[in-house]
Amino acid sequence: MPSTREIRGRIRSVQNTAKVTRAMEMIAASKMRRAQQRLMDSRPYSDAMLNVMGNLASQTAGVDEQHPLMTKREVRNIQVVLVTPDRGLCGGLNANLSRFFLQFVRNQSADISVVAVGKRGRDFSARSRLNIKADYIEIGDTPSAADIADVPKTVIESYENGEVDEVYLCYSQFVSTTVQQPTVVKILPVEPVELDGSSNVDYIYEPKAVSVLQALVPKFVEMQIFQSILESIGSEQSARMVAMSSATDSANEMIQDLTLLMNKVRQASITTELLDIVGGVAALEG
């Protein structure tokens, strides 16, 4: 049996852990609210862009000169943009995403290179001996579109100069505070979005539909990558909040169990001492 002193020490250490996890939970909660807000704020832009893209694509469908980023090629090399958090301590989020990503990679017959956004993804890809083309780490909790502009630039460049024939985006989609879904989507070549007939408008294009499309397609890729990074940050913070909240709960439970044990041990030692004294007195009297 451990002594009461040992148990008291353990209680104190668990209490300290609980304090830390509680603080992390609260920080994650406030960051999560921010991240969610940013996600909501970016939606009007992406919705409007999708609309415009769909309209343009249907207008330019018959045109011969296709945009280089929309031309399909035979797939020999694939690039995956892997968006992950920089840090751990967020429950199963990273493990789930890594497993999902690896599964995806294994199912491809083409050669794969990785553009890692976030430390976790970079380290994971390195451990899995994948070819890392570029990495972007420590982008922070509130990156602006300009902060991450290098990522789409790299990707578009390697697509344009023929290094890769398809580009995928892999990230944790933010479904709700408790649910984050590992997702992979193809971002290059850009596939025209199908629109329902109602929003199809006859536009006047300035200068020409094709040249507007030229300018729009790279923006579209940028927007998708930015969106996925926002999703990933939202997922990270909410996963961390949930993980830290359950860690705080288990710590409190442990403190209760340990306190109970400590009381029992103390009681036992008092009983033994009493028995000793009673035994001693009995011996003297006898």
Next chain:
Amino acid sequence: MATMKLEIITPESIIYTGDVESVIAPGSEGELGILPHHASLMTALQAGDIKVTVNGQANSYSVGGGFLEVKDNQVTILADSAVNS
């Protein structure tokens, strides 16, 4: 006076939304002015100032490139970045 709806949207937030009387924007082919009931139009924008008239008052926003869409008396500006200037 007739008005139309204007929205200036960036990837990060909505910069402006409201009813306006006119918009002058830096199109890729030169400045273009839009008044209410303009035909549907779509153009790329270069970096420059967007001048907006609301109740006879002129306002200006700096944008760093983007797109402009006019549809059903509604002007949507998708800007890479925008600030009220």
